[in-house]
Amino acid sequence: MSFSPKIELHLHLEGAAPPDFVRRLASEKGMNLSRVFDERGSYTYRDFEGFLQTYEAATQVLKTPEDYARLTREVLERSRDEGVIYTEIFLSPDFCGGRDLSAWREYLAAIEEAAGAVEGIEMRGIVTCIRHFGADKARETARCAAETAGGFVTGFGMGGNEARGTARDFVWAFDCAREAGLGLTSHAGEFGGPASVRDTLDHLRVSRVGHGVRAAEDPTLVERLAREGVVLEICPGSNVALGLYAKIDAHPIEFLMAEGIDVTVSTDDPPFFHTTMRSEYDALERVFGWDEDRFRVINQTAARAAFCDAATREDLLKRLEP
Ligand code: ADE
Numbered sequence: 001m002s003f004s005p006k007i008e009l010h011l012h013l014e015g016a017a018p019p020d021f022v023r024r025l026a027s028e029k030g031m032n033l034s035r036v037f038d039e040r041g042s043y044t045y046r047d048f049e050g051f052l053q054t055y056e057a058a059t060q061v062l063k064t065p066e067d068y069a070r071l072t073r074e075v076l077e078r079s080r081d082e083g084v085i086y087t088e089i090f091l092s093p094d095f096c097g098g099r100d101l102s103a104w105r106e107y108l109a110a111i112e113e114a115a116g117a118v119e120g121i122e123m124r125g126i127v128t129c130i131r132h133f134g135a136d137k138a139r140e141t142a143r144c145a146a147e148t149a150g151g152f153v154t155g156f157g158m159g160g161n162e163a164r165g166t167a168r169d170f171v172w173a174f175d176c177a178r179e180a181g182l183g184l185t186s187h188a189g190e191f192g193g194p195a196s197v198r199d200t201l202d203h204l205r206v207s208r209v210g211h212g213v214r215a216a217e218d219p220t221l222v223e224r225l226a227r228e229g230v231v232l233e234i235c236p237g238s239n240v241a242l243g244l245y246a247k248i249d250a251h252p253i254e255f256l257m258a259e260g261i262d263v264t265v266s267t268d269d270p271p272f273f274h275t276t277m278r279s280e281y282d283a284l285e286r287v288f289g290w291d292e293d294r295f296r297v298i299n300q301t302a303a304r305a306a307f308c309d310a311a312t313r314e315d316l317l318k319r320l321e322p
């Protein structure tokens with residue numbers, strides 16, 4: 001695929017850690033991560049809950065702001081080499097100092113400084129709470145987000161296990177982030193069905209939904225997403241790797257786009273799913289025949305939906321011009 005400038009809106013920092021990077025840190029710290037990798041050295045898990053467990057186990061090696069600075073450099077260099085010019089990355093105060101505000105500020109400063117040192121790619125942070133850690137921790141995370149909002153931190157989001165809690169439980173956290181001027185996104189409609197997307201829109205009032213693909217099962221919701229201009233951060237390779245769809249051919253991205261929904265393409269946790277931005281694009285070209293114009297449209301959608309200032313958005317849109 002010759003189309004090169006890409007915008008990625010949905011990438012988890014810990015989830016983007018290459019296995020070699022995690023092994024190196026583990027050996028430096030004398031930690032044993034035997035249940036994290038398979039015999040070939042890849043991340044191992046059986047299903048979505050297993051994936052979340054492996055993710056959290058691998059994250060144990062990230063202990064200091066300097067570890068996060070190293071990870072940020074590694075991840076951004078890889079994204080840039082895939083043609084990504086702008087990326088929004090989920091950052092987790094849960095893992096960066098246990099939601100303690102002064103510790104969080106130190107981790108964040110290290111991440112921001114590292115991001116500034118990588119040329120050829122622009123990054124913004126989306127502070128993220130983790131649903132299965134519960135509403136109290138989400139509130140503390142939202143406070144961290146609100147206290148550090150502006151400049152580098154431009155969004156607030158929620159990942160984790162959709163089966164835990166309801167959208168209503170997280171209203172306080174999202175209201176707090178909204179009042180701080182942050183853009184809002186939440187994972188929904190991945191392992192939860194259409195109702196999870198509807199509840200997320202009604203209660204958390206997000207402009208973007210992480211995944212949201214299960215909305216395809218409900219025509220009324222499809223129509224609503226199109227009408228309200230809700231942007232879906234779709235990660236096809238992630239959905240296939242986690243077993244939502246048997247293969248990309250069965251993925252609803254083409255259908256959702258044809259129904260008038262604003263879709264974007266991201267990788268989620270690329271080494272966990274053996275994917276990269278280039279391979280996502282290649283698969284969409286191969287399976288659905290997407291061409292340069294189609295890729296330009298999804299990247300323009302991403303630029304318009306990005307949690308960034310007007311000057312950055314203008315610059316991105318200019319760089320996407322043919
Ligand atoms: N955290 C990291 N990746 C995730 C995913 N695909 N769904 C929910 N939470 C996540």
Ligand code: ZN
Nearest residue numbers: 159187210268
């Ligand atoms: Zn995600």
